Amino acid sequence: MLWYKGWLETKFKLLLMLVCMGFYLIVFYLMRTAAAPPGARPAAVFGLTATTLATLLYTWLAGAGINSQPSFQATQGLHGSTLFTLSLPVSRLRLLAVRASADQRAA
C-alpha cells in the first residue's frame, strides 16, 4: 500500500515530467536540424540534452520524500504527516525503498 501512497504523492510531478519530456521531444523534432551546431549529429545532441533534462526531472521527482511528503505545491502539514507516517507499522528502510523505487519506476 506504500506504492499507492507513492503514486498519489508523485502523480502530478510525473505528469508534469512527461509533459516536459513530450514538449522537448516535439520541439527537438521540429528544430532537429537548427538545434544542432555545425558538424554535430542531431542524434548526439538529442542524447546529451535529453539525458540532462531527464536527470534534472528525475531529481525533481525524487524531491518528495519522507520529510517532504506533499508532492506538488503543498507546504502544509509537512511535520505532522511525517510523524503520522513514521508511526505506521512499516520499517524506515521499507519506506525509503518504496519511495526510491517509486521514483525509479516513474523514471
Next chain:
Amino acid sequence: MTDFIIETNQLTKSFKGQPALRGLNLRVPRGSIFGFLGRNGAGKTTTIKTLMGLLRSDSGAARVFGVQVTDADRSIEVRRRIGFVTEDKELYPYMTVEQIIRFIRPLFPRWRHDLERRYLQMFDLPPKRKIPDLSKGMRSKLMLLLAISRGAELLILDEPTDGLDPAATEDVLRELVDMSASEGTTMFFSSHQLSEVEFIADHIGIIDLGKMVACGVLDEMKARYHRLQLVFEGSVELPPRWPDGVESVRQEGRVVSILVSHNVEAIVEQARSVPGTSVESFPVTLREIFLEHVRSNRDALVQRMVGNEV
C-alpha cells in the same frame, strides 16, 4: 506477562540542552483509561513521541507491550497494535478521506470495517473531500477514525478532542469509554481539558517539568484529598504548624481553605481546636489536585534554584 502496557523508567530527553523529560517514571495498567495531564511544555508530547519510537530518549528505558521502544525490528509489530492520534492532526494533503482510509487499512490486519463504517457515518466525514479542505475538528475526527478502526489493543491519543465542538467531544468521549469497556482497549491520552479527563479516565498521571508529580487511580486520589474550609468569627489566627498532610493553605478574608492529601482526621481536629471557627470538609475536584501538584512542583523547583544560587 506484565500488568503494564506502557512502562518507562527514568526516561530523559533534552532538546538543545533544554531538558524536556527529567527521569520520567510512568506505568499504564492494561485495560485502563489513563489521562496524561500537564501544562504546555510539561513533556506530554515528548513522552508520547518517545513511546511511539519517533524520538530517541537520551537515557532511561521505555517499554510498550513489554518491548523496548528502541528495538527497531519488534517495534513494527508493536506499532501494528497501537492506534495513534498525533497532536497536530496533520495528514497527507494530497489524499481524500477515502484514499487515506484505503491506504491505512491494509497495514493493519485487524482492521475493523464495522467501526470504519460506523465512524464515517457518525462523524459525518465526506469520503471524497481532500484533507486540506477539512476543518480542524473534521481532521481530528478522521484521525480518531483511523486510530480506532485499526482494532488496536492500545490507543495513544495526543489531545484527541482538540478542535471538536462540545457535542462532538461528548460523543467521542462516550465512544472511547464504551470501546474500553467492550473491547478492553487500553487508552493513554493527553489533554489539557481536566473535565474531559475526569469524565472518562480511571487512572491519571500528572507530569510537570518532565517529571511525574502524581500518578494513580483517579477515584483513590479524589478520595484521599479533601478541602477543609475554616470560617472565623473574628480575626484569623492560624496555628503556627499544621500536621503532616497539609498541601496548601489559602486565605480570603475570614475564610481559610486548606487542601489536605492525607492525615485528614488529625488536621480537622487541630482546625476545630482553633477558637471561634467552624470547619467543613469538601471533596476536591481533579482540577484542584492538578493545580496543587503543578504549583508545589514549581515552588520546589524555584526554591532549589534559589538555594543553588545562594
